[in-house]
Amino acid sequence: MQYDIIHIAGKPHVLVPLHDYTYMKNGMAANDLPDDVLQKITLGQQSPIKIIRKYRGLTQDDLANAAGLSRPYLTEIETGRKEGSIRSLKSIAKALNVPLERLA
Known part of the structure; x- marks a missing residue:
């Protein structure tokens, strides 16, 4: 360069x-997530989606709207009651501005 x-x-x-x-x-x-956020994700005590959503200062409604999902469906994904389709996860990753792999 x-x-x-x-x-x-x-x-x-x-x-x-x-x-x-x-x-x-x-x-x-x-990749602009700070070390403390990455550490929380690594510990696996909460959904990576929830951790990143909160770091970004978004409510579930904000993220659901940005990702084109219903809030109840997002809640089910965040709590682990549903895995979420690849399409939904891609939408969430895009809305959170992270690679899809970061949500796994």
Whole structure:
């Protein structure tokens, strides 16, 4: 990757091609969960969906609406009463801005 450094008001800034920036931004957005959130997910005491939803500051209604699901169905997925279809899980992952694998 090629980049340039410029100084604006005495502060260095890095210029990268837009394609590279978009790639980095999308990659970082999917992995921007802090260590304490990742640790909670690893411990497995709560659903990863619930942990990430709360970290993102979303209610069940917010997430259900963003994912195109009913709130009761989302609740069943979060509590483990239902596994959730691949289609539903993909919608949830997209709404939470995480890779699908993060919800497993």
